[in-house]
Amino acid sequence: xxxxxxxxVLHADMDAFYASIEQRDDPSLHGKxxxxxxxxxxxxxxxxxxxxxxxxxxxxxxxxxxxxxCPDVIFLRGRMSVYAAESKRIFEIFRxxxxxxxxxxxxxxxxxxxxxxxxxxxxxxVAERLRATVREETGLAISVGIAPIKMVxxxxxDCAKPDGLLEIEPAGMRAFLDPLPVGRIWxxxxxxxxxxxxxxxxxxxxxxxxxxxHVEGLLGDWGLRVxxxxxxxxxxxxxxxxxxxxxxxxxxxxxxxxxxxxxxxAILTHAESVARRLRRSDAKAxxxxxxxxxxxxVQRGPRGFPLLTRRATLADPTDDGGEIAAAAQALLARCxxxxxxxxxxxxxxxxxxxxxxxxxxxAQSGRARRAKLNQALDRLTDKYGTKVVRRAGQSDVExxxxxxxxxxxxx
Numbered sequence: 084x085x086x087x088x089x090x091x092v093l094h095a096d097m098d099a100f101y102a103s104i105e106q107r108d109d110p111s112l113h114g115k116x117x118x119x120x121x122x123x124x125x126x127x128x129x130x131x132x133x134x135x136x137x138x139x140x141x142x143x144x145x146x147x148x149x150x151x152x153c154p155d156v157i158f159l160r161g162r163m164s165v166y167a168a169e170s171k172r173i174f175e176i177f178r179x180x181x182x183x184x185x186x187x188x189x190x191x192x193x194x195x196x197x198x199x200x201x202x203x204x205x206x207x208x209v210a211e212r213l214r215a216t217v218r219e220e221t222g223l224a225i226s227v228g229i230a231p232i233k234m235v236x237x238x239x240x241d242c243a244k245p246d247g248l249l250e251i252e253p254a255g256m257r258a259f260l261d262p263l264p265v266g267r268i269w270x271x272x273x274x275x276x277x278x279x280x281x282x283x284x285x286x287x288x289x290x291x292x293x294x295x296x297h298v299e300g301l302l303g304d305w306g307l308r309v310x311x312x313x314x315x316x317x318x319x320x321x322x323x324x325x326x327x328x329x330x331x332x333x334x335x336x337x338x339x340x341x342x343x344x345x346x347x348x349a350i351l352t353h354a355e356s357v358a359r360r361l362r363r364s365d366a367k368a369x370x371x372x373x374x375x376x377x378x379x380x381v382q383r384g385p386r387g388f389p390l391l392t393r394r395a396t397l398a399d400p401t402d403d404g405g406e407i408a409a410a411a412q413a414l415l416a417r418c419x420x421x422x423x424x425x426x427x428x429x430x431x432x433x434x435x436x437x438x439x440x441x442x443x444x445x446a447q448s449g450r451a452r453r454a455k456l457n458q459a460l461d462r463l464t465d466k467y468g469t470k471v472v473r474r475a476g477q478s479d480v481e482x483x484x485x486x487x488x489x490x491x492x493x494x
Contacts, residue, residue: 091197092321093228093229096237098246099133117131118158119160124147125337133245173190214227231256232316233269233317235251235317238263260288262286264286268313270309284301330430333427341420349427350411358407364436369434370397373418373428374427374428374430377391377424
């Protein structure tokens with residue numbers, strides 16, 4: 084029996100996406116260290132130009148640390164509507180080359196080119212044309228990695244930055260992967276990397292040949308899956324569309340918050356945003372999740388704050404912001420907070436996309452009225468923005484930085 088034909092996976096990643104757009108649109112920023120992100124004490128870097136990266140600034144870094152590294156760095160709050168519009172244009176270009184495009188964020192995606200050689204030619208030529216098209220139509224640079232599996236394609240595009248192209252043939256995967264630090268594996272963060280290094284596993288090659296029991300002892304069952312990735316065994320397909328399994332919104336406050344009214348107002352704002360995304364996705368949620376990060380630091384690093392998560396299952400699925408907010412506010416009351424809050428978030432999960440059976444125990448007339456009201460609010464929001472009509476008690480929420488995340492149902 085013939086062995087399966089190797090796949091051809093392309094990973095396309097825009098270079099310093101937000102910062103590059105700002106430099107493109109404002110020539111005075113060319114050649115200068117630019118950061119897009121929150122400028123406050125708790126701000127976070129969303130994107131850094133390559134001029135800023137020379138100082139060691141990178142995404143997810145606290146803004147205060149970025150200023151210490153480069154006092155002359157130029158901070159920009161960001162223009163999400165512009166970034167989203169550019170992302171849409173770029174993804175439309177991707178789909179000219181293959182319909183199988185899996186978006187990971189606003190600025191990166193996997194493309195499956197398997198079987199397109201007769202129509203489009205060799206993958207490298209396709210990638211070169213894609214990069215040229217993106218630059219011609221948007222004025223932005225993009226880096227591309229090509230490989231038989233997703234993980235290697237993603238690492239290759241990172242190695243190709245900035246504005247480069249790297250192809251890893253099937254026969255060359257081991258030579259490419261083995262010398263790389265184990266932290267380059269998708270999903271291996273600082274904690275897992277430290278555990279592996281303490282166990283004598285420093286490179287991907289080390290992990291590929293390590294005994295299964297040793298790896299399992301360091302990382303548990305998950306470690307065995309990571310070891311398979313280290314050996315180039317990545318069976319994940321490029322998924323052109325994945326149903327959302329949850330939707331959420333959250334924000335980090337500029338200063339610690341103890342006032343329950345302020346927390347409740349933020350919850351209502353997040354609930355309305357989540358509900359609007361549910362309606363645009365033709366979905367309803369069965370479960371509401373509240374996320375509260377306390378202000379008390381218990382250890383170093385971004386995960387050094389206590390995190391409380393509470394959830395409630397609703398009697399009927401909903402896409403109504405008032406119902407989601409009421410459930411989240413009830414969860415907040417159950418937390419019985421005795422200390423200030425750093426971050427608060429509202430999420431929904433257990434989503435359904437088909438009409439639900441009407442409840443025999445809950446009046447539907449009130450829900451029908453709210454559905455009509457929500458439809459009217461959505462039309463106003465789509466035309467005039469989120470601030471034109473708001474529920475009583477809503478507030479503006481401060482965010483640490485713009486997000487690169489693709490949010491299902493967000494315009």
